Amino acid sequence: MHIRMDWRSVTFDWTRVRAFLVTAEEGSLSAAARALGMSQPTLGRQVEALEAELGVALFERTGRGLRLSPIGHELLEHARAMGDGARALSLAAWGQTEALEGEVAISASDAYAAYLLPPILERLHRAEPRIRIDIVVSNDLSDLSRREADIAVRNVRPTAPDLIARKVRDASARLYAAPEYLDRVGRRGTAAEFSDAEFIEIDDQGSLMHLLNDSGFALTGANFPYRCRNFTVMWEMVRRGMGIGVIDDRIGDNDPHVVRALPGFGPIGFPVWLAAHRDIARSRRLRLVFDALVEGLGP
Template identity: 30%
Template sequence: MDWDNLRFFLALARTGTLVNAARTVQVDHTTVSRRIQALEKQMGAPLFAREASGHRLTEAGRHLLPQAEAMEAAFLSIESSSLVTQEGLSGLVRVGVPEGLGTQVLAAPLAELARQHPSLVIDLLALPRLVHLSRREADIVISLERPTRGSVVVTKLSDYVLRLYGARDYLAQHAPIASMDDLAEHTFISYVDDLLFSKQLQFLESFFQPQHFGLRSTSVLAQYQAVRAGAGLAILPAFIGDRDPALVQLLPQQAQFQRTFWMSMPAEIRHLARVQAVWQFLRDVARKPQSGLLPQPE
């Protein structure tokens, strides 16, 4: 049986659509369709039911899935033993992380890791949404919520702190803030409520009910830039806000929140040398004080 056809089968089974499967294996969707048809001809049975919402596994497809996953695990194990070269690690590792963490904390260290291993390629997916392991969008995912489904390896990466910030220029032109009551006179910047990708981002309303929003965005970096521009106050990760001398932390006793980053990967790739190396590297980065993740004394 052609392993390449099974690779396309797994991509479609995990993503549910030809377009998403094509994106996963980095080919055109017509190639995925052609490969699936070839595999179905070889198997002598349809593996997917074509529906308006996408492709759903048939009984034959469900029967093939665990066997294909076992072959995938065996292939990855062989690949792992062959991809540690004299120059070091080799191959591709895709890491999916929340936008702020990826851009402000992880991008530079990961770039240095890749520099040390010229045969290693790291795809950093720093996105304002959840990156799905189940769809194989990434090899390693850092998320705000602990994964509870699927065969995955999970570890707590780190706690991190969020605080209330305002720009120095903004604060110089608006009413002083000495207590919670003073916040009523100020404009806030926050997330778009109905587009939150994690309930862990619901912290502002539990702390204060703003009367006016100047800007709301799905991007924490857009919120940060809006605060810097003097558009209002915002709750930001300390690893962003504390590093900018243009921002001032406000009401430190009342306006401080703690959340957790969880790191996970599919169990079947946990023995890949390149994945293990990046996994441990990320843990080491998170433990360093300069990451800004861990709570720092005032």
């Protein structure tokens, strides 16, 4: 016997399903509440309401938090499919608009957001004042499929199949210092002469030290009295004469407060990519902003 279900009788509340999905993916109510921008009690009530609506327990409450129940595991994939469908609907509707107005979110690292994007966005605003730009400052790869941003400036090639990407240039980073710092420690002509110089590390893994040592320096942890994971803060420390730092030469060479610390040292190359969702790229507004970024960040 064939049973036909009338979809009009299905009354799922997507807000509750989303609460379950994000809680399952984040692993706790507190983390899910932060991700959704709501209070933990409100989120908990939504999850409990969905459990009551479905008549099943989606999570097992343990002393250490929440754990998906067997039925929760089974329903999670269906919830993800609903989430993908909701995002696809939103993306399709967003991409169909032809109006050159509205908001565009651009994700970029702190250094690019602070030093390279402003003149590009200023020119764009003069040309199209009805477009509003939301700058998402992040050194992580934003999930464009989930609309954390519409366009992302990245230093690695995006591989997700639902994204389009364009390499806008091969960039170069160099070592910079304030002139007064170099005057204080003495100007050096080779990498080996920097054994007692002070540098500002950029992450917890000692990436700058390892990179420089692979290029002829002989540095140890003693050469790095400061570590800063924010490039704009690191750059301000360099400008104040606190040590030597590395940054994109478009930023460093245009800053009158610094000079190249070792002019003969070869550049550190890295790519600059722009990425956007394939569906979003059909929007005139998004294409205009995307093209403005290509022109502004390109060679």
